[in-house]
Amino acid sequence: MLAVEVNFLTGRFVATAYNDRKASEWPPEPARLFSALVAEWAEAGEEDGEREALEWLEAQPPPAIVASEAVPRRVVSYYVPVNDSRVIGGAWYERRSRNLSDLEYKLDSELKRSDGELTKKVKQIQDKIKKESNVDNQVSSTGTTAVESALELLPYGRVKQERCFPSVTPNEPRITFIWLDATISEPMRASFDSLLEKVTRLGHSSSLVSCRIIDNPPTPNWHPGSGSQVLRCPGPGQLEALIKRFQYHQAIKPRSLPFSAVRYNKNDNDSEFSDPLLSDTMGDWVVFEFLLQSRSRRFPSSRSVEIASTMRAAVMSYAEDPIPEGLSGHQMSGAPSLEPHVAFLPLPYVGFEHSDGRIMGLAVSLPISLNDASRRAVLRAIGHWEQQADPVDGLTLTLGRGGIIHLQRRVGPVDLITIRQDLWQKSSRHWASATPIALPTHPGPLSKGSAGARSRAWERAEQAVIASCRHVGLPEPNQVEISLDPFVLGARPAADFPPFRQRGQDGKPVARRLLHASLTFDQKVEGPLMLGAGRFMGLGLMRPIIGLAPISHKVDDNE
DSSP: OEEEEEEETTSOEEOEETTEEEEEOOSOOHHHHHHHHHHHHHHTTOOHHHHHHHHHHHTSOOOEEEEOOEEEOOOOEEEEEOSOTTTSOHHHHHHHHHHHHHHHHHHHHHHHHTTTOOOHHHHHHHHHHHHHHOOGGGOOOTTOOOHHHHHHTSGGGOOEEEEEOOEEEESSSEEEEEETTOOOOHHHHHHHHHHHHHOOBSSSTTOBEEEEEOSSOOOOSEEEEEEEEEEEEOOTTHHHHHHHHHHHHTTTSOOOOOOEEEEEEEOSSTTOOSOOEEOTTOEEEEEEEEOGGGTGGGOBGGGHHHHHHHHHHHHHHTSOSSOOHHHHOBOTTSSBOSSOOOEEEEEEOOSSTTOOOBEEEEEEEEETTOOHHHHHHHHHHHHHHHHTSBTTTBEEEEOSTTOEEEEEEOOSSOSSGGGOHHHHHOOEEEEEESSOEEOSSOOOOSSSSOHHHHHHHHHHHHHHHHHHHHHTTOOOOSEEEEESSOSSTTOOOGGGSOOEEEEOTTSSEEEEOEEEEEEEEEEEEESOOBOSTTTTTTTTBEEEOOSSOOOOOOOOTTO
8 A cells, every 4th residue: 555645734725627727626636746746756857766656656546535625715816927928929828728728628528428538529629738738839930029019028018917826725734645455665665755755835836735655544535436526647658748748848838737537436434335315306507606796696595585486487488388397397287297397596605604695696407307308498498598698797687676686607617616516416414404494294383382282393394304305205314403593504594584385286375384404314315405395496405514513403401
């Protein structure tokens, strides 16, 4: 076994995700560590024993990883003067930067689709990335520099280029790479010790580290071979590829890191390797972000149903007739659909230290069982809406009480963590409601009547929550706690939400009791998870609880 521990000396890891320049990378990728080792080897004189160690390492299977949860910091743009506009003009650089970002995102998507296989399409995208990275045709020869470019070299004319430095703050300021089946000789271990002690940074130059080999590493929680996250890893020939790349770019030209794409699965508890449970609400999200200049992020989560209803009406208004059941949520007879259908989900800022429950964006959730006709109808309706939208104000939702929301569909990686689907779909045994659950049956008065009557009402409410779990295809949770108050930081109390009414079997409106719940299952459940009668309209949106226990409202027996 070989275990390499990397300690982040500043408590932060600064590195840009390879497929999104404004997103942070976490966990650090094995290929990044390998490149850092190669850089130190080359800087120190390319010692033969160290080269042998690197060639041995690149031939090993991808390592397991130990990495804690990490909180991304808000990304801020900095504007840096361009050193020499004769080499790379500002407009050209911006265009190439956008093209490279798009191509790298396409490469990531295609690798996920092909399970890491180097298909013909993958190779075509890689060739395009190589072509976009070539700047030879932008290097001006002596005497051919345009007057405009020459003037840009002067202090008053120098343009500035936007740069971002995404970073994360891990709960534990270290990460460990573990090659579990590796057998390493003492001379080779000495070579690795020599290489690791030279590594001073991982990622950006401000991301200072110290590295060492450890003999008793913790249990890994990231395992290669399956999962939804793709990490870049070294492979056979990686050292030679890096040498050739350096000979080409000389640390001056744009460059990209050669890598092998490997899927990783995150397990919070190494003893839990069984596949997570899947609910009927699991599926794909179409994510919409609020436009910052519109001040749309001022709405509290207590207005979730109002915003979801307005969003649903907007999408339905652009749908082509006949509207399929999977979008409308109703059968031809007008009765509610018996199958999972499209849900409209305002996404509140909850679960973090400074969370305040404001709605930060929206998701249109397409359940995994949704048929192709309904899926096409939703996407076409959104497309028609976008075609008629104002290019400045974006898509517009007009609410009651004078509220207006301006939003746009997010394409590609998502910056704002609250509206990232992976935040809500993480596998966990513990879940808590971000918005209260609308109980499918009314339990009776919870705060009136005798103590016995109130106790029975709370028991019925608990059974209604359990029934809501069964209704979406999940087993009964082994622990259930319910309350009028939230279990997640930033979530709003149930009393803050307006009455939620649905049409009953007799056609008359039925008021649903709203309650918050904290659930624990015997086995991990993969999200997104929505529970209760209002799950298609923003109520009962559940937040996975990982690492920290939810807020408890149980009364201490000693009090």
